[in-house]
Structure formats: structure tokens, C-alpha cells
Amino acid sequence: MKFNKAKCKVLHMGQHTVKYNYRLGGEWMESSPGKKDKGVLIDEGNNMSWQCAFALQKANSILGYIKKQHDQQVQGGDSAPLLCSGETHLEYCVQLWGPQYKKDMEVLERVQRRATKMIRGLEHLSYEDRLRELGLFILEKRRLQRDLTAAFQYLKGPTRNLERDSLSGSVVTGQWVMGLN
Template structure:
């Protein structure tokens, strides 16, 4: 699959990502040549790409946002993408991730509150540690919140069990 590919190519399970810098037309052409190579490889190996799941994420300011195709089909552009559970947008802003994880944590807290009859600190803390905290830890360890609103959002979830 990697044979002749010029741009960085990453593979994980059934996920393939092709990356490239497009500061000049040569960069755009290089990415398109690699997409053509991947399409030829997939036909030769009888392993078709799910073109409905193929997306282009244009990252960075001043990105010319070129269009690319895989075979005869144009690849749709997307303002954000999820990669291995991490939501990233075109500005590399991780606030989406923070919002998503705090929503999950708040939902779990609500489920604990409505389904656990005991209100003892030890019981609530055990549920919180096992079910809620991993979402917040994952969110924070991944990128370290830098926006004040993201930090406040995470802290608000952490204060909820104390009420």
C-alpha cells in the first residue's frame, strides 16, 4: 500500500490517512497523485475504500482548500473530523472535544443520580471515579485545556457530585 506514496500515510486497523502540506500547487498535485496510487492499489487488491467515509480536513490559516478525488468521485470537505475518538476541527481547536466529553460526563452523572439510591459520599465517589472521571481525564490529558471557558466547563462537571 505504501509503495510509491510521497506524502505521509498513516494506517490504523481499517483507517487510512493521507496528509500533506499544500503551500504550493506541487503539494496539491502530490496529494492527488498519492490518492490515485491508493485507488489503483485498492483495485489491484480488490479492497475498495468506503468513499462515503472519505473526507478532506483542510487545516491552517490561508489553506487554499483544494478539491481532491478518489477515483472518479470527489472527496467531500469537512470542517471537523473524529480520529481515534478525538474530535479535531480545521483550526486544530479542541473545544469540541471538551464539550463532547463534558456532555458525556454530565449524562453519566444524571444516570448515577437517578438510578443510585444511596447518597453517601463513598458510593457517589466510587461511581464518579469509575464512570465520570475517565471522560474528564481523557479530555484533559489529550490536549490540556487552554481556553478559560473549556476549563470552567470541566470544573463545573467536577463540582456537580458535591451538590
């Protein structure tokens, strides 16, 4: 496969950086205000509101699809497994793009609120009770838990055998940590 120089662009990160011109071979490279890579939108100002809006749009479309399918069923089953696919868009690479502003956090939390309300038998419960019933936490706590897990894995380093960490009460397998609390 040939290297396509025309698709290469420069993304200047930071607000006060000098925007140098770069060459690739004999051609000058274009500058780009933002880039989508591995499903994450990154812009030159490191503002993650675009990524929050993108994740929100994806999760809402999945929840809309689930609701449409669920309404068409004569014998409705439990939607909880299906809702996980909508929530993964809210948490995909969240360590990289985690929401920076309160407004973004609230908008993403509303999607989870809507998703838990779609589960039969839980519609009448409050949001906190629905989360408790499903064994979930609010998204902010889940982001914090993932950050702490990533920090623990970084500090602990990869391990091959199953061992129990006496401080956290977690089981470490391979490079993944599972809480047992």
C-alpha cells in the same frame, strides 16, 4: 471488506491553508469542516471548545445517571468508584484535546466539583478539602502531570524491567510511570 470511497473526506487543518481538491481513484473527495475520530472531535481551526462541550455533556449525563441511581438506593454506599467513570470522559485523550481557553477549563472543573460533592460524608467540605480527602488534584494539575509523564516516557523510551528513576522518584514499569510521592 471493501474500501468505501464515499465515506472518505478531506479535513483541511489550519486557518490560512490553501484548500486543494483531492481525488481518490476517479472521484473527487468532499471537504469536511470537522471529524470525530476515536471519541475526539477535531475541526479545521483546531478549536477544541467543541470537544470540551462534548466531554462535558458525556460526563454530566453519567453524573446524572449516578445521582439518580444513588437517590433510589435505600442503603447508599460510597459513590467514589462510580464517579471515576464520569471523570474519565473529562480526561480521555486530554493530551490531544486539552482545553485551550480559561472558560473551557472552568466548565470542566465544575463537573469535577459536582462529582466530588455527590460523595456521602464529603458534601459539607470545601472543594479543596474534598479533593485532598479523595487524593485527587484539580484537573489542570492532572493534565500537567499527564503531560510530564508522557514527556518523561518519550525521553526515557520504553523499558522492560522495573527500575527506579533517581531524579523523579518514580517507578517505571513497561511503558507506564507511577509516581510514588
